[in-house]
Amino acid sequence: MRYKLSMTLPGGCGPAGSDDAALAFAAGQGDARAFEKLVEKYQSRIYRFAFGMVKDRDDAWDIAQETFLRAHVALPGFRGRSAFSTWLYRIAANLSLDGRRRRQREEALRNARDAEVEAAMGPLSAALAGPQKQALRRELLDKLEDALESLPPIHRAILLLREVDGLSYEDLATVLEIPKGTVMSRLFNARLRFQRKLRAYLAVDGEIVKKTF
Numbered sequence: 001m002r003y004k005l006s007m008t009l010p011g012g013c014g015p016a017g018s019d020d021a022a023l024a025f026a027a028g029q030g031d032a033r034a035f036e037k038l039v040e041k042y043q044s045r046i047y048r049f050a051f052g053m054v055k056d057r058d059d060a061w062d063i064a065q066e067t068f069l070r071a072h073v074a075l076p077g078f079r080g081r082s083a084f085s086t087w088l089y090r091i092a093a094n095l096s097l098d099g100r101r102r103r104q105r106e107e108a109l110r111n112a113r114d115a116e117v118e119a120a121m122g123p124l125s126a127a128l129a130g131p132q133k134q135a136l137r138r139e140l141l142d143k144l145e146d147a148l149e150s151l152p153p154i155h156r157a158i159l160l161l162r163e164v165d166g167l168s169y170e171d172l173a174t175v176l177e178i179p180k181g182t183v184m185s186r187l188f189n190a191r192l193r194f195q196r197k198l199r200a201y202l203a204v205d206g207e208i209v210k211k212t213f
Contacts (some may be wrong), residue, residue, distance in 0.1 A: 020084040028075035035075070039068050042085065045165060046092045052160040053096035055149065063099055067092040081175045089167070089175040093157055100153055147197035155190035162187055 027035035046067050051060035070091050078087065140211070148156060154176075161167045161175060172187070173180045 005100065021080050024075060024080070024084045027072070028078055032100060035072055037194070038071075038084070041119055042088055043068070045085075049089070049092055049160055050096050052100075052148075052164065053093075053157060054099050059099055063092065063095045066095055070095075074157055083171070086167075086171045086174045089161065089165075089171075090177070093161075093175055097157070103213045143198060147194055150197050151190065151193055154186065155193055157193060158183070158187050 001018055020041075023034045023038050027038060043064060047060055047064040050063040050067075051057065052061055055062065067088065071088055074091075078084070148159070151159070158172060158176065167175065169180055169183050172183045176183070176186075178186070
């Protein structure tokens with residue numbers, strides 16, 4: 001059974017309600033409407049998290065779709081040891097990390113092929129075909145995006161889950177399958193890396209501004 005995700009993304013979704021467990025149990029027993037309610041409730045949050053990880057709209061929708069498909073298959077075995085939302089995020093996090101690794105491998109292969117083509121074209125042609133080297137000034141939001149994008153996947157995931165989706169330390173530990181102490185240290189390191197990256201980007205931008213004006 002395939003559930004179509006709505007392309008309408010609300011600005012935000014409320015916290016998981018107390019009826020999640022009942023809906024999950026009913027869906028696990030074959031209640032299609034109960035599962036549709038869970039999809040409607042969490043689809044935008046799962047999409048937003050996936051997009052934050054893979055930075056591709058189509059890939060993010062594929063991950064969201066696959067998350068709910070896997071959840072539908074696994075729901076008969078869901079025992080409620082963690083909140084349904086936490087369990088769902090764990091599926092999405094694993095799929096997002098897998099998707100990111102796959103994209104990195106594909107990009108590396110493409111780059112290798114492009115390098116071979118450029119080398120065959122000769123030094124002059126290769127230089128002309130290469131990417132622009134000139135640094136471009138960016139707006140602050142672009143700097144924030146660049147800083148986040150530059151983080152390792154594990155740090156990027158925990159920042160998105162904590163700062164954007166508001167997961168508690170306990171939920172972070174469950175979703176990422178790490179001890180709570182590791183959550184705290186990883187989140188600290190993620191924030192520190194993010195701040196350093198952002199400062200570096202803004203410093204570079206500042207130098208461009210000084211040279212320009």
